[in-house]
Amino acid sequence: xxxxxxxxxxxxxxxxxxxxxxxxxxxxxxxxxxxxxxxxxxxxxxxxxxxxxxxxxxxxxxxxxxxxxxxxxxxxxxxxxxxxxxxxxxxxxxxxxxxxxxxxxxxxxxxxxxxxxxxxxxxxxxxxxxxxxxxxxxxxxxxxxxxxxxxxxxxxxxxxxxxxxxxxxxxxxxxxxxxxxxxxxxxxxxxxxxxxxxxxxxxxxxxxxxxxxxxxxxxxxxxxxxxxxxxxxxxxxxxxxxxxxxxxxxxxxxxxxxxxxxxxxxxxxxxxxxxxxxxxxxxxxxxxxxxxxxxxxxxxxxxxxxxxxxxxxxxxxxxxxxxxxxxxxxxxxxxxxxx
Numbered sequence: 001x002x003x004x005x006x007x008x009x010x011x012x013x014x015x016x017x018x019x020x021x022x023x024x025x026x027x028x029x030x031x032x033x034x035x036x037x038x039x040x041x042x043x044x045x046x047x048x049x050x051x052x053x054x055x056x057x058x059x060x061x062x063x064x065x066x067x068x069x070x071x072x073x074x075x076x077x078x079x080x081x082x083x084x085x086x087x088x089x090x091x092x093x094x095x096x097x098x099x100x101x102x103x104x105x106x107x108x109x110x111x112x113x114x115x116x117x118x119x120x121x122x123x124x125x126x127x128x129x130x131x132x133x134x135x136x137x138x139x140x141x142x143x144x145x146x147x148x149x150x151x152x153x154x155x156x157x158x159x160x161x162x163x164x165x166x167x168x169x170x171x172x173x174x175x176x177x178x179x180x181x182x183x184x185x186x187x188x189x190x191x192x193x194x195x196x197x198x199x200x201x202x203x204x205x206x207x208x209x210x211x212x213x214x215x216x217x218x219x220x221x222x223x224x225x226x227x228x229x230x231x232x233x234x235x236x237x238x239x240x241x242x243x244x245x246x247x248x249x250x251x252x253x254x255x256x257x258x259x260x261x262x263x264x265x266x267x268x269x270x271x272x273x274x275x276x277x278x279x280x281x282x283x284x285x286x287x288x289x290x291x292x293x294x295x296x297x298x299x300x301x302x303x304x305x306x307x308x309x310x311x312x313x314x315x316x317x318x319x320x321x322x323x324x325x326x327x328x329x330x331x332x333x334x335x336x337x338x339x
Contacts, residue, residue, distance in 0.1 A: 037141040038076060038130040039064040046123075047109070048151045051181075054107040059148075061102040063095075066132035066141050075133050078102060080112050083125035083147060091115045095130075111180050113152045120154040155181040159238060163198025163225075165191050170204055174273035176238055183240045188250050188271045190233050197225035200238060200245075210243070218243050233271050249294055252278045252327055256289030258317040266295050269327060278327040281339075288314035291327055291334070301332065308332040 043060035066074055076095040081087040091112050095102055104112070118124040126148045133140035155178075162173035176185035200210040200218065211223025218226065218238070226245065228234060235250035253266030260283060261267055269278040291308070293299035302312030309332065317323075322339045 035069065035141050036067045038066045038132050038143045040128065040130050040143045040146050042128070042146050042148065045147065046149045048123075049106050049110045049113075050153050051155070054105065054110070056106055057103050058106045059104040059109050061095075061104075061128070063100050063130055063143070065100065066130075066143075068134050068138070068141075073097060073134065077131045079129050079131055080116060081127050082116055082118065083127045087127070087129070087145075089116065092131075107155075107181070109150070110152050110155055111182065113150050114155070114180055118152060120152050123149045123151045126150050155179070157181040157185075159185045159240075160201045160204055161187070161189055161198050161236070162201065163196060165189070165196050165198065165228075170201065170206065173201070173204065176200075176236055185238045185240070186235060187273060188233055188235050189273060190271055191228040191231055194228060194230045196228040196231070198228070199225060210238075210240075213243070216245055218245050233268075251295070252291055252293055252329065253295065254280065254282060254289050254325065255292050256287060256314065258284045258287030258289045266292055269325070276328075276330065278329070280325050281322060282325060283320075283322050284317045285320045286317060288316055290314055301327075301329070301334075303332075303334075306333055306335060308334055 041062045043062075044058075047058055049058065061078060063076065065076075068074070075097065078093045078095055079087060080091040080093075081089065093102065093112065113124070113126060114120070116124075116126070118126075127145040128148060129145045130143040131140050132142075157178045159176040159178075160170065160173040161176060162168050162170040166173060174187065174189050176187035178185045202208055208221055210218040210220055210226075212226045213219040213223045220243070229247050232249065233251040235248045237246045237248070238244070250271075251268055253268045255261065255263060255266045257263055259267050267280060267282050269280040271277075272279050290312075291301040300311060301308040302314055303309050304313065304315060315334075315336075317336075319338065324335075324337045324339060326335045328334065
């Protein structure tokens with residue numbers, strides 16, 4: 001019996017030691033040099049985009065996962081960048097967890113590329129890579145960049161806004177612009193009075209039009225006339241994905257001791273929708289002025305010799321008289337012409 005007792009004791013000790021060894025086997029995070037990045041493959045390296053292939057699959061991304069040394073939820077993000085930029089500015093697309101592929105239609109890929117501010121109608125060298133991470137406290141790993149040559153297309157589309165403010169002449173109605181044809185259109189229109197009525201049309205004709213559906217909603221080929229909520233320069237945003245319309249104040253004016261209102265009040269400019277510039281004719285005295293947005297010093301432009309910068313110097317007026325002024329906030333330029 002004593003020998004049998006010792007035998008069972010020995011077996012128990014061995015089992016315990018084996019269990020402890022098993023319990024002590026832990027997952028270990030690999031050091032940075034030992035971690036492996038994802039491996040990225042693409043379906044094509046030369047892609048020419050156009051509206052004709054907007055709905056077609058033009059690029060397929062496939063990846064083999066990264067390894068950090070143990071099983072963990074890895075977040076993967078596809079990054080686009082202009083080749084040679086060292087990914088200083090990127091356009092990112094999150095790859096859903098557990099997914100090892102991503103497909104891009106022509107329209108979607110065109111949107112990603114245009115976001116990098118590249119020219120349309122000519123090939124641009126683009127790089128793509130996968131950023132893989134498991135925690136904000138652990139450095140991500142990046143796949144080897146893959147080079148693509150992509151020719152994007154100008155995807156600008158328009159809506160038109162005929163209304164009482166321009167005597168309902170649809171042929172010269174002002175427009176709203178969607179730079180990437182993503183069905184979200186914006187534009188600035190001057191309404192001389194509140195409740196000024198208008199409609200929205202896809203073309204410069206009355207074959208189809210959007211009307212008021214209430215509660216900042218619009219409806220195609222239905223509803224009454226839409227009404228401007230207030231007078232002045234208003235920035236309209238129309239989303240035809242969900243048929244909504246929104247308004248925001250958007251005005252520029254001149255202010256300063258050279259202007260009729262002095263430094264206490266803006267002289268408002270009028271937006272030229274067709275040329276996307278601001279205009280005003282104003283009587284100046286000798287002095288200084290600046291351009292100011294929405295009657296607030298939060299955004300102002302100053303400068304000299306036709307060039308502007310944010311918060312720049314006061315612009316000098318050396319001779320009194322009536323001046324035609326044009327402000328281009330896209331290119332930060334102005335013209336000042338004495339009549």
